[in-house]
Amino acid sequence: MTAKSACVHIEAVETVKQAQRLECQECVKRGDSWVHLRTCQTCGATLCCDSSPNRHATRHAHQSGHPVIASAEPGERWLYCYPDDAFVEY
Numbered sequence: 001m002t003a004k005s006a007c008v009h010i011e012a013v014e015t016v017k018q019a020q021r022l023e024c025q026e027c028v029k030r031g032d033s034w035v036h037l038r039t040c041q042t043c044g045a046t047l048c049c050d051s052s053p054n055r056h057a058t059r060h061a062h063q064s065g066h067p068v069i070a071s072a073e074p075g076e077r078w079l080y081c082y083p084d085d086a087f088v089e090y
């Protein structure tokens with residue numbers, strides 16, 4: 001990836017994983033709603049953002065140790081690393 005260097009985790013992302021479906025896979029199971037979507041760059045899970053009631057993406061990052069998410073919102077192209085609090089547009 002050619003983004004400005006942010007941290008080793010973001011630099012390790014060669015191809016940004018895109019959302020398979022534009023829905024939070026955990027909220028869908030529970031019948032909850034969400035605000036924005038993020039896609040885990042380690043396992044490809046698409047989960048909801050911190051503005052959503054369940055904050056599944058952040059919870060997933062902490063529980064799984066998967067460091068980097070991408071925005072799954074159409075038109076948004078950025079990556080965020082939790083352990084380094086690093087943000088990069090691509």
Ligand SMILES: [Zn+2]
Binds near residue numbers: 009
């Ligand atoms: Zn990092």
Ligand SMILES: [Zn+2]
Binds near residue numbers: 026027034055
């Ligand atoms: Zn969710």
Ligand SMILES: [Zn+2]
Binds near residue numbers: 042066
């Ligand atoms: Zn993951």
